[in-house]
Amino acid sequence: MAVSLLNAGRTAIACAVLLGCAASLAQDKPSPLAAARASKLPIDLQAASSDFDYKNNSLLFKRVKITQGPMQVMAQEASATGLNFDNSEWKFTGDVQILVPDGKLESSSAQVTFRDNEIVRAVIKGSPASFEQKLKDKDQLARGKAETIEYDVRASTVHLSGQAWLSDGQNEARSDTLIYDIGKQRVVANPNEKDPGGVHFTILPKSQPQAPRKEPSP
DSSP states (O other): OGGGGGSGGGHHHHHHHHTTOGGGGGSSSOOTTHHHHHHTOOOEEEEEEEEEETTTTEEEEEEEEEEETTEEEEEEEEEESSSOOSEEEEEEEEEEEEEETTEEEEEEEEEEEEETTEEEEEEEEEEEEEEEEEOTTSSOEEEEEEEEEEEETTTTEEEEEEEEEEESSSOEEEEEEEEEETTTTEEEESGGGOOTTOOEEEOOOOOOOOOOOOOOOO
């Protein structure tokens, strides 16, 4: 993850990212969802109850869970216009959780877009909305919070906006906008320098291991 680029020994790389490496984010290994897209995995929907309004072509589900491959969306309530995953927008409210490979997003509300029977985009909002993902080859979690978080499945990116905050468990980045690339584990902060507040980093020194404590002599 790019927050890990904030380590003092990699400051130059971090600066390069922040100065405009957003275009390079798409050039990386396929995301864990590439196989799921290629195989067109089925979509499974479970709910405690449902209300189909055929006259107005609307659906309402309570305590709903939608699963497709490694992705899962859960909420207290979901509504949509027609049971159609070819091209539809679904609204979720109440304890929304979106599980993704090695991570999850949580919020009070979300809007999920389906295209060609695939989950392609999720926009979550909360006070704040939150995101976390396990870092590659590390026992650490990348965590983020913002007023709005947009997860683009096909691009494998998470866009945090509105008092955005991102941490790798040790170092932190704050800006009005943070764009996190899941495949590369990199972040672009305040792209195009639109936020006059800029970017604020907190770089914490690694804790030093304590020497073994000697027992007092009898």
